[in-house]
Amino acid sequence: MQWADFLANQAATHSLSPEQTAAFVERLKTENSGKSEAKVARELNIGAAAFKKRMTEVYDKFAQSYPELAASKSRGRLEKLRACLTRKYNGGQDAHPTIKEIHHNIPPAVPFEKFVGREAELQNLHQQLQTSRQVAIVAVAGMGGVGKTELATQYAKQHLQNYQGGVCWLSAQGIDVGIQILIFAQLEFKLIAPDDWELADRLRYCWQNWQQGEVLLVFDDVTDYKTQVQPYLPPELPRFKVLLTTRLGFDRTLPQLRLDVLKPLAAMKLLKSLVDRERLKSEPWAAREICKFLGYLPLALELVGRYLSTEEMQDLSLEKLLKRLEKKRLEHEAVAKANPLMRYEYGVAEAIALSWKQLDEKAQGLGCWLSLYALADIPFSVEWIKDDDAQEFWEKAIAQLQKLHLIQWQSKGIYRLHPLIRQFFQMKLDELSEADEVKTAFAAKMVKLAKQIPQQPNRKDIFNLNPFIPHIAEVAIYLSQYLSDEDLIWSFTGLGRFYEGQGLYQQAEPWLQQCVEKAKNRLGLEHRYVAASLNNLALLYESTGRYSQAEPLYQQVLELTKRLVGNNHRDFADGINSLAGLYNSTGRYSEAEPLYLQALALRKRLLGDNHPDVATSLNNLAAVYSSTRRYSEAELLFQQALELRKRLLGDNHPYVADSLNNLALVYESTECYSKAEPLYQQALELTKRLLGDNHPHVAQTMNNLARLYKSTGRYSEAEPLHLQALAICEQTLGVGHPNTIMVRGNYARFLREAYR
Structure with a gap:
């Protein structure tokens, strides 16, 4: 038995925790005998104080077996413990009488200190095996390369002394498992059943005469429980324990320990055990990204770590390797083939292929x-x-x-x-051969979902569509070549709507910009989808207060639309309406009004009087009248727009909340506060319910209601609304947005009036 294995066994015998075991084994390793405590602590990536605390706990536990440790001063305890353990290792008087008599055929394992990130799983595995009174069958299941066999090997080695009856390792993919059991019994215990007996009888003879003590049988790489395990199970006696490693998932009648990939920190620790520490420290971002790209899979991490450690790759930067992995993926030599020094005989693709074939x-x-x-x-x-x-x-x-x-x-x-x-x-x-057809069908499915994202999604829309957003984005980025011309812009447009509708303008902008570029590159400059994508981008610029960027885009859209469909088309009405909206936002009311009137007339002629776009035109024109103090005209149009929207869209729609807010604004402006207040409150409640508490539209209505409370001298009700509105605007729009500046100005005026 190697010294490191002996130390691991002693740790298990004295019930050390995984953290205590790591400190104990590292401190007692022969090559560390001359190192300071601080240096050993650094090698474990822990602080000196934490290391000292763990070793104190180790000494206290070993003092129960070695009383001389309790009497030793702190400075001499290490050497006293080393001496006691050395005597025991060399078979001294206080040595365990059976320490070298435990029979096993456990395959080689990586050094204990290089087995990282599985401490909890080892402990859990031992608990499961020890608590069962019957045959404890624990399936260490998981995808190829996750480390099932290594976990079982480490467990068997570290807990060898728990199994005085021996550890019998059986390869489910080797010769008949029953024959393997007979060979082990013959070699280790000299148990030889007559050759003319049936296999079942010969196995029964072995079980009856097996060496005393708890026994661990490991069935490695099980692919068929019924034929590879069930016929060869030992008697249902508590001393026999059975451990399986398998890629399969069993039903819940079989206790299982499901093995997942490593946690990010453990993955980095594994990489550090294989690659020069300073090399990783010089490129920490690239090291983390490599771990992430490999999905924290132990097999892949070990392959890459060993690849980087080869002499010819000493000068290869981690960033360059990451780029090569991203380009060649599973075909890159770093992960394609097993390293000759590794126990595992497959590269990553080969390991997954074993499951694929089933x-x-x-x-x-x-x-x-x-x-x-x-x-x-x-x-x-x-x-x-x-x-x-x-x-x-x-x-x-x-x-x-x-x-x-x-x-x-x-x-x-x-x-x-x-x-x-x-x-x-x-x-x-x-x-x-049908790969392109499959990708085309998938892209079309995602676009169908993207088309369902409304211009102003509410909370229910967002909840229902949120699970599909990353997959719509996947199509936009990587599969747009499989989209038809008719579907080309919809993944980008849908993503823009999804984020913009929540007030997440920064997330929306790149999708809308890419939409413009994709449309231009594939469809040419003279296409209605180019106009539509430019219009969407201009709307976002306007929403974020970048009016100088929005205006030329709106003008391009209008000119392009006129060339493509003429001036008697719905798209042309939309273009006029958008440009008028910009003029209204920048206070150019004399330019906005005729365009709004033109858009309203065109929409009525093309769509009829009962259409949501007509309601929008009525609302927009009323906003100009309100801004120019033509309140009676504004009130009439806002009422018409509200009634039409309720009838066409229902009572629970963001546009209805918008109409309620606008009508209340007219009443507030004419000092009809008793009419304005309930409308503001309805608008606020509806907007919160539909769009969430932290939407810019919620902030706008809060600001208006706070201003009304100030006007009526209800300062204690106004101030919290002012503060909430300002916080939402600064968070969602930024401190320099025109709406944020306006809300901040209203709050400043409130403070001057309320506290003068």
Whole structure:
């Protein structure tokens, strides 16, 4: 037994925690005997004080076995402990009489200090195995390369002394498992059953005569429980424990420890154990991004770590390797083939392929389809499928992928793909002759969802559509070439609407800018989609107070629309309306009014009197009248717009809240406060309910209601509304936005009047 293995066994025997074990093993390693405590602490990436505390706890636990430690001063305890353990290791009088008599065939394992990020799993595994009175079968399941076999190996080595009856390691993919058990019993215990007995009888003889003490049997890489494990289970006696490693998922009747990828910090720690620490410190961002790109998969991390540590790669920057990985993905040599020094014989793609081969055609097809989704939660429910046979078809495909841990169940109808599995599925998709058709169908499905995003999404819209947003974005960025010309701009437009409708203008802007570029590049400058995308971008500029950027775009849109469809078209009416809105926002009312009148007349002629666009025109024209103090005209049009919107859109719509707010503003301006207040309150309640508490439209209505309270001398009610409105504007619009400046000015006037 190696000294490091002996130390790990002693740690388990004395019930050290994972943290205490790490400190104990590192401190007692032979090569660290001359190092200071502070230096050893640095190698463990912990502070000197934390290391000292852990070692004090270690000494206290070992003092129960070695009383001389309790009498030693702190400075001499390390050498006293080292001496006691050395005697025990060399078979001295206080050595455990069976320490070298435990029979096992555990395969080699990585050094204990390089086995990182699995402390909790090791502890959990031991608890599960020890608490079962019957045969404890714990399936250490998970995708290929997650470290199932290594966890089982480390557990067996670290807890060897718990199994005085021996540890028998069985390869489910090797020769018949029953024969392996007979060979182990013969070699280790000299148990030889007559050759003419049946295999079951020979196994029964071995179990009956097996060495005393608890026994651990490890069935590694199980792919068929019924044939590889069930016939060879030992008697149902508490001393026999059974551990499985498998890619499969079993039902809940079988206790399981599900092994996931490493946490980000543990992934970095694994990389640090393989790559020069200073090299990682010089490029911390690239190191973190490599871990993230590899999905924190232990196999991939070890492959890349060993690749970087080769002599010919000493000068390769981490950033350059990251770019190469992103370009070549699973085909890059850093992850494609197993390192000769590693126990694992597969590269990442080969490891995943072992599970892929067990899938039937429908499950493979579903895996390819799911790979087109973004690296985010995937909403994939089969409940909408009405045909029961078709629904069952897809349910079975999902079940296969889950059973082999190729997809991860998050919640009902929601799944996730590991980044490297997703890459593997994409590679398999690209090998298919119908790959383009599959991508085209997927892109069309996402665009259909994007088209459902309204111009002003409410909270319900946002909640329902939010799960699909990353996948619509995936199509916009990577699959737009599979969109038809008719669908080209919709993924970008939908994303812009989704964010802009929430007041998230910074997130909306890049999508709307890309929309303009995509439309121009594919469709040419003279196309109605170019006009539409320019108009959407101009609207955003106007919403964020960048009027000088918005105006030339609106003018381009109007000119382009006139050339394409003439001046007697709905699109032309929209263009006129948009330009008039900018003039209204910048106080150019004499320029806004004729355009609004023109847009209203054109919309009525083209759409009839009962249309939401007509209501919008009435509302906009009324806003000009209100700004120019023509309140009686404004009141009449606002009332018409409100009535029309309620009739066409229902009472619960953001545009209805907008009309309520505007009508209240007229009443406030004419000092009809008793009429204005309930309308402001209705508008505020409706806007909050539809758009959320922190939307710029909510801030606008709060500001108006606060101003009304100030006008009626209700300062205690006005001040909190002023403060909330200002906070929302500064957060969503920024401190320099015209609306923020206006709200801040109103608050300043309130303070001067209320506290003079």
